[in-house]
Amino acid sequence: MEFLSGVLLSASFFGVFYCAYQMGKKSKRPTVAHPDEEGQKKAERMRQGFEQLMTYDVHTALKGKKVSE
Numbered sequence: 001m002e003f004l005s006g007v008l009l010s011a012s013f014f015g016v017f018y019c020a021y022q023m024g025k026k027s028k029r030p031t032v033a034h035p036d037e038e039g040q041k042k043a044e045r046m047r048q049g050f051e052q053l054m055t056y057d058v059h060t061a062l063k064g065k066k067v068s069e
Contacts, residue, residue, distance in 0.1 A: 035043070
């Protein structure tokens with residue numbers, strides 16, 4: 001009797017697991033929208049600003065700014 005209940009329990013477990021796997025394969029992932037042209041320009045400006053900020057070093061800081069009057 002225990003053998004029969006074990007077989008039925010394991011068969012039902014793998015059956016449910018297989019059904020869930022098939023449902024997961026059928027589900028469709030949402031498509032990712034590509035950024036528009038304005039968003040790409042904004043991202044490029046941010047990237048350039050970040051690069052300028054990261055290239056700021058001690059020599060640049062010690063040079064100081066030229067003040068024009």
